[in-house]
Structure formats: structure tokens, C-alpha cells
Amino acid sequence: MNKKTILTGDRPTGKLHLGHYVGSLKNRVRLQDGYRCFFIIADLHTLTTKPSKEDIEKIADNSRDMVLDYLACGIDPSKSVVYLQSAVPEIFELNLYFENLITVPRLQRVPSLKDMAQNAGIEEMPLGLLGYPVLQAADILLPRAHLVPVGKDNESHVEVAREIAKRFNFLYGEVFNLPEVLVGDVPTLVGTDGKGKMSKSLGNVIYLGDDAKTVEKKVAGMYTDPKRISAEVAGTVEGNPVFEYHDVFNTNKAEVEDLKTRYRAGKVGDVEVKQKLALALNAFLDPLRERRDHFASQAGLVDEVIYDGTLAMRAEARATLTEVRKAMGMASVWNRIARKAEDVKKKREKAGS
Ligand code: ATP
Ligand code: MG
Numbered sequence: 001m002n003k004k005t006i007l008t009g010d011r012p013t014g015k016l017h018l019g020h021y022v023g024s025l026k027n028r029v030r031l032q033d034g035y036r037c038f039f040i041i042a043d044l045h046t047l048t049t050k051p052s053k054e055d056i057e058k059i060a061d062n063s064r065d066m067v068l069d070y071l072a073c074g075i076d077p078s079k080s081v082v083y084l085q086s087a088v089p090e091i092f093e094l095n096l097y098f099e100n101l102i103t104v105p106r107l108q109r110v111p112s113l114k115d116m117a118q119n120a121g122i123e124e125m126p127l128g129l130l131g132y133p134v135l136q137a138a139d140i141l142l143p144r145a146h147l148v149p150v151g152k153d154n155e156s157h158v159e160v161a162r163e164i165a166k167r168f169n170f171l172y173g174e175v176f177n178l179p180e181v182l183v184g185d186v187p188t189l190v191g192t193d194g195k196g197k198m199s200k201s202l203g204n205v206i207y208l209g210d211d212a213k214t215v216e217k218k219v220a221g222m223y224t225d226p227k228r229i230s231a232e233v234a235g236t237v238e239g240n241p242v243f244e245y246h247d248v249f250n251t252n253k254a255e256v257e258d259l260k261t262r263y264r265a266g267k268v269g270d271v272e273v274k275q276k277l278a279l280a281l282n283a284f285l286d287p288l289r290e291r292r293d294h295f296a297s298q299a300g301l302v303d304e305v306i307y308d309g310t311l312a313m314r315a316e317a318r319a320t321l322t323e324v325r326k327a328m329g330m331a332s333v334w335n336r337i338a339r340k341a342e343d344v345k346k347k348r349e350k351a352g353s
Pocket of ligand 2: 153
């Protein structure tokens with residue numbers, strides 16, 4: 001049976017955190033046996049908010065860190081293709097074709113773009129940032145993906161990719177599958193500050209690569225129920241990020257229920273709740289740490305993973321673009337002119353000889 005295809009990935013803007021894990025990585029690891037998997041290091045997308053030369057200089061090292069995080073989570077390069085977006089030139093071309101299949105007002109309605117601009121301190125929307133979901137559609141459709149495992153903030157982007165695929169198929173013939181979104185069981189993991197999404201740019205993250213002491217420190221400083229000035233005050237569990245993390249990462253469900261009951265009754269201090277959370281998080285992260293150390297000790301391993309994956313993706317991309325150009329009739333524009341010109345040249349040569 002032919003396997004279906006998955007495409008997803010991340011921008012190489014730094015190390016990956018718990019939000020990336022629950023939003024997308026967990027699904028990737030779970031599904032990598034049943035699907036053909038392509039994981040993109042979306043460095044061209046990084047340019048939409050970080051276009052400076054200093055930012056670009058960081059891409060290579062950030063990509064290495066990110067792929068090490070992938071391997072630590074259990075992504076297996078013998079099963080999944082991990083590749084560098086900017087090294088697959090077909091993406092640029094597909095992006096350009098797609099830009100003509102969607103309108104500016106439609107893109108202006110994509111909710112995440114304004115947040116991204118705001119978080120990056122950008123006042124007026126650059127064309128590239130407005131086109132973020134179009135470029136993402138090119139990523140998704142290049143390997144003709146069926147499924148896109150992402151966090152909640154990316155749901156609206158996959159919708160744009162579906163619309164573009166539909167439009168393309170309608171205008172030129174069936175080339176693309178209509179990709180489906182798959183949001184993780186925690187669609188948006190809250191940040192340690194309790195304010196919103198855990199996000200590198202907001203500095204409210206626990207990294208997958210944080211050591212045990214750092215995790216303890218970050219958890220100790222987490223936002224919790226602000227009206228609890230002492231352990232005797234009845235606390236609120238709902239919407240409390242400390243308990244949200246307990247729910248997601250603490251495998252001892254009886255302990256979590258006990259803490260919740262005592263918290264609501266004013267019978268447990270925040271210190272104990274947080275200490276138990278730090279233990280649970282470290283128990284979750286320990287096997288990742290072991291795997292990371294194992295892979296990090298092999299010099300050049302991540303570079304080779306990215307290199308091999310990119311070559312594999314290039315072959316995939318060439319095949320899709322050949323079909324795209326054929327379906328659109330773009331291939332024959334140049335071919336017709338070239339054939340005629342070559343003909344004329346040949347005749348002239350003959351006449352001259
Ligand atoms: P950050 O926002 O922390 O800077 P990012 O948004 O740059 O990270 P992306 O590359 O945009 O990271 O996202 C990679 C994937 O991880 C996407 O599928 C995104 O939805 C998911 N993701 C990122 N943060 C979270 C979160 N806090 N909860 C759930 N999913 C998340
Ligand atoms: Mg993001």
C-alpha cells in the first residue's frame with residue numbers, strides 16, 4: 001500500500017521548547033512509521049521577521065540545534081527526510097506560481113500574521129510576511145502532502161494551502177492532494193508566564209534541551225494563582241499554567257488529582273506543587289537528554305542528516321515541478337520558442353555551408 005505523506009517543520013530561530021513538542025513533534029514521532037515524512041527547516045520563513053545579516057548568520061547553528069532536538073525527540077532520519085528549505089530552489093518557483101492564486105485581502109485575514117509582526121516589533125506588514133502562508137503552501141504541496149501536524153497558530157495557514165491546492169487543481173488539473181491539518185492534543189501550550197502561547201520570542205519557554213537545574217529554576221518562577229499569598233488561601237486550578245503543565249506532563253495522574261484537591265482547599269503550598277512539576281518535567285526530559293548527548297557526541301551527524309535529507313527533497317521537488325509546469329503549460333512556452341529558434345539556426349547553418 002502506498003503511504004500517505006506528511007509535511008511539517010519549524011523555523012530555525014533557536015532551540016525547540018515544550019510547546020513545539022506537544023503542538024507538533026509528538027505527532028511527528030508517532031506517525032513517522034505510517035507516513036512518508038518530510039520535516040522542513042524553514043529558514044526562508046525566518047527571513048519574514050528576521051532578515052538581517054546577523055540573523056542569517058545564526059541560521060546554520062540554529063538548524064543544527066533544531067535537528068538535534070528532533071533526534072532527541074525520536075525523529076529517525078532513516079525513516080524521515082529532514083531538509084533545508086533554502087537549498088531546494090523549486091520552492092521559490094512554486095511560491096511564485098501560488099502568489100497568483102490567492103488575494104491580498106484573504107491573506108490579510110490570516111490572524112497569526114498580525115501577531116507575528118507585533119511580536120517582532122514590525123509596524124507595517126512586509127510583503128514577505130503577508131505571503132508567509134503562501135510560501136508555507138509551497139512547502140506543504142511540494143511533496144504533495146496529505147497531512148500537516150502543527151500547533152493551533154498554524155491551522156489557518158494550512159487552510160490557505162488547501163485553498164491554493166483547490167484553485168491550482170481547478171485551473172490546471174489535479175496535481176495536488178488537499179492537505180489536512182492535524183493539531184496536537186495540546187493545541188497551544190501556555191507560556192511559563194501564563195500570558196499566552198509558549199514562544200521563543202516572548203521568553204516564556206522551557207527548552208527541550210534545558211538541564212534539570214534550569215527546569216527547576218524556571219518552574220519555581222512560574223506564574224500561578226496570584227491571589228494566593230499563602231498556602232492556606234484556596235487556589236484556582238483552572239487556567240493555572242502550573243496545573244496545565246501537570247495535566248500534560250505528569251504521568252502520575254493520582255498525584256495530580258491529589259494536588260488539585262489540596263490546592264483548591266488551601267492545603268498545599270505552591271512550592272510543593274512546583275517541585276512535583278519540576279520532577280515530572282525532568283522525568284519527561286531525561287530520555288530526551290540521553291538521546292541528545294548520544295547524537296551530539298557524533299561529530300557532523302546532524303549536518304549529514306540535513307545534507308542527505310535535502311538531496312532527497314530536491315529529487316522529490318524536481319518531480320513535482322515537472323508536473324506543475326506541464327499542467328500549467330509553462331513548460332511548453334520556452335520549449336516552443338527554443339525549438340523554433342534552434343530550427344532557424346540549423347537552417348541558416350546549412351544554407352551558409
Ligand atoms: P516561537 O513562537 O516560540 O518563536 P515559532 O512560532 O517560531 O516559535 P514555529 O516554527 O512558528 O515556531 O512553529 C513550529 C511549530 O510548533 C508550529 O507547528 C507551531 O504551531 C508549533 N508551536 C510553537 N509554539 C507552540 C505552543 N506554544 N503550543 C503549541 N504548538 C506550538
Ligand atoms: Mg510561530
